[in-house]
Amino acid sequence: MEQNQHLLTTDSKLEDLKGVGPKSIEHLNTLNIHSIEDLILYLPYKFEDETVVNLHDAEDKAKITVQGEIYSAPVLAHFGRGKSKVSFHMMVDNVAVKVEFFNQMYVKRIAETGKTVKVTGKWNKARQIIQGSKINEDLAGVSLVPQYSLKGLIKRASFRKMIESAFHEVTIQPFLPVQLIEKYKLWDLNQSIYELHFPTSHQHLQQARRSFAFCELLLFQLKMRMLNQLEQKDAPNSKVHYDIKRVKAFISTLPFDLTDAQKQVVNEIFRDMKHENRMNRLLQGDVGSGKTVVAAICMFALMTAGRQSALMVPTEILAEQHAESLVQLYGEQLNIALLTSSIKGKKRALILESLERGDIDVIVGTHALISEPVKFHDLGLVITDEQHRFGVNQRKLLREKGNDANVLFMTATPIPRTLAISVFGELDVSTIKQMPKGRKPIITEWAKHEEIELVHEKTAREIKAGRQVYVICPLIEASEHLDVKNAVEIYESYQVRFGADRVGLLHGKMKAEEKDEVMNKFQNHDFDVIISTTVVEVGVNVPNATMIVIYDAERFGLSTLHQLRGRVGRSSYQSYCILIGNPESETGIERLQIMTQTTDGFVLSEKDLEMRGPGDFFGVKQSGLPDFKIANIVEDYRMLEVARDEASELILSGALNAPELSNLKLRVEVELKVHQLD
Numbered sequence: 001m002e003q004n005q006h007l008l009t010t011d012s013k014l015e016d017l018k019g020v021g022p023k024s025i026e027h028l029n030t031l032n033i034h035s036i037e038d039l040i041l042y043l044p045y046k047f048e049d050e051t052v053v054n055l056h057d058a059e060d061k062a063k064i065t066v067q068g069e070i071y072s073a074p075v076l077a078h079f080g081r082g083k084s085k086v087s088f089h090m091m092v093d094n095v096a097v098k099v100e101f102f103n104q105m106y107v108k109r110i111a112e113t114g115k116t117v118k119v120t121g122k123w124n125k126a127r128q129i130i131q132g133s134k135i136n137e138d139l140a141g142v143s144l145v146p147q148y149s150l151k152g153l154i155k156r157a158s159f160r161k162m163i164e165s166a167f168h169e170v171t172i173q174p175f176l177p178v179q180l181i182e183k184y185k186l187w188d189l190n191q192s193i194y195e196l197h198f199p200t201s202h203q204h205l206q207q208a209r210r211s212f213a214f215c216e217l218l219l220f221q222l223k224m225r226m227l228n229q230l231e232q233k234d235a236p237n238s239k240v241h242y243d244i245k246r247v248k249a250f251i252s253t254l255p256f257d258l259t260d261a262q263k264q265v266v267n268e269i270f271r272d273m274k275h276e277n278r279m280n281r282l283l284q285g286d287v288g289s290g291k292t293v294v295a296a297i298c299m300f301a302l303m304t305a306g307r308q309s310a311l312m313v314p315t316e317i318l319a320e321q322h323a324e325s326l327v328q329l330y331g332e333q334l335n336i337a338l339l340t341s342s343i344k345g346k347k348r349a350l351i352l353e354s355l356e357r358g359d360i361d362v363i364v365g366t367h368a369l370i371s372e373p374v375k376f377h378d379l380g381l382v383i384t385d386e387q388h389r390f391g392v393n394q395r396k397l398l399r400e401k402g403n404d405a406n407v408l409f410m411t412a413t414p415i416p417r418t419l420a421i422s423v424f425g426e427l428d429v430s431t432i433k434q435m436p437k438g439r440k441p442i443i444t445e446w447a448k449h450e451e452i453e454l455v456h457e458k459t460a461r462e463i464k465a466g467r468q469v470y471v472i473c474p475l476i477e478a479s480e481h482l483d484v485k486n487a488v489e490i491y492e493s494y495q496v497r498f499g500a501d502r503v504g505l506l507h508g509k510m511k512a513e514e515k516d517e518v519m520n521k522f523q524n525h526d527f528d529v530i531i532s533t534t535v536v537e538v539g540v541n542v543p544n545a546t547m548i549v550i551y552d553a554e555r556f557g558l559s560t561l562h563q564l565r566g567r568v569g570r571s572s573y574q575s576y577c578i579l580i581g582n583p584e585s586e587t588g589i590e591r592l593q594i595m596t597q598t599t600d601g602f603v604l605s606e607k608d609l610e611m612r613g614p615g616d617f618f619g620v621k622q623s624g625l626p627d628f629k630i631a632n633i634v635e636d637y638r639m640l641e642v643a644r645d646e647a648s649e650l651i652l653s654g655a656l657n658a659p660e661l662s663n664l665k666l667r668v669e670v671e672l673k674v675h676q677l678d
């Protein structure tokens, strides 16, 4: 959505540029370059550093650039079909090195004896050879070389010429407030963009990057803020007139006292619901911290106001679990329905009808909830559990089903606040930092495959003590079939060991009713062990389960491992997590080590972010993360916060409406239109 940030204005067209003919225009269009503005903003994706290094400091096999004098005439040799090699010797930092260029015959012309040149290539320390990729006679030339993604359509040199001539045509309208330029010592946009294409030094490039990134982030934050204002303006129906007495009475029937953290979060949400503006809140709390109960209280409050709530979860099994535990919590006080894609025919029609009539207070389901025929009578609250599994669009759709429904996102994967804001727009965050009383930290151990007997003994010990155990099967990439095969094998071996009728099996290929039955049996302690593919990943709540064994644990991401581990430690019993794996990669080893060192979801999610980047963290497809040209949400994290504060100041102080900022306002408005059309 943020791909085409329009930052410049110009009346010239691509056709007006020198040396740009119809063929070039065609190629430029293929690269999604349709205007001079697009061309100028087609920035390099990276810079090759060709700064001359001292050969004595160079590491073996590294790509380096050195400078020296050629002392042997180049020799051209032909071999194979059309293959060639030019080799010569040069003196670099008092070391005699051999330089070889493959299939670059032009080198022979340049490499004259006695000439001083710069050579870039791969250094083979043992053989004292540089395998050259580039030779340069221009010793004073720039050492940072921009790399563009041109898909082989246009030569780099021609592309740079086009950009150079575009700079002669373009008129950049400054739009950043002068005080911000001064405060953050930013460069003029024109200068920054030019430097990004034609870098003059590391330091200047860094300054250009910073200035451009700030511009992008400020525009983004202004846009988010204004969007939020627009959304809030038309939300007269979001206020919930709940009956606090009935809500308090309900809370007093819960089988436990709320923790202080839960109470605080409930207060925050209720304050939002009383307000005219629509609630847009993220509720984060580590696995097992008691978010579901908070959701239940909120949905109860909606019922007392005569309005409906929807709880949307990622899997059918979770939807069933949630529906069941809500029935237990609410008893007869409230009408709950479950809607998943496996509920069909008459039963489905009946649910849809009651929902539209308003006979159902709370509906729990998967994304089936946002399928077209689902109509609500008066939807006032939408709660999505594990929000990062849902695309931004899906959430938008569901919210639109209720005129001005309040929205609560729940997540057990703590998201750094700035990232949350970038993904969900302006939103408030509530955090449950405290675990319910009496919980003991889960003990996590890492075992190698050959130590499996030890793991079995520990499993037997837990079973003997009356507890239950989850066993998570290895994940086999891209093959559900093999996943199942694996699960079945492990299942059979556990049956032999722990009794045929005491072990259950759960996998993705099973029908919803079958899964449901197995899960129910585990919940009722008819099984001691449940063997499962990752379907138990989120939300399953069996407090008597105190051990989780995860096979090939290194194949799972940290967030997933943490989620899986969160299935245990949900009572006052001591719980254990055993990770089985013989990882070969550094990352695999690091992952398992971190897991044994901390149970803090925040530490883990930040580590995960560091190791995998935000795309993977949120699931690439659903990430919804804005795609900036230069700014990087993880690396420019602090700048994002600064831009956020400045954007909010510009709006709240009314400065954005001042005539001298009309360019900036216009820019944001243009982008908002683009955004709304998405």
Ligand SMILES: Nc1ncnc2c1ncn2[C@@H]1O[C@H](COP(=O)(O)OP(=O)(O)OP(=O)(O)O)[C@@H](O)[C@H]1O
Binding pocket: 256, 257, 258, 259, 262, 285, 286, 287, 288, 289, 290, 291, 292, 293, 294, 411, 412, 436, 437, 538, 539, 540, 541, 543, 566, 570
């Ligand atoms: N204040 C409390 N005191 C004691 N137990 C509690 C409290 N709040 C919740 N619980 C219990 O703790 C367990 C976990 O709660 P819940 O399922 O609400 O957590 P959650 O944050 O939704 O977890 P997950 O992220 O894993 O879905 C449940 O068995 C619940 O009944």
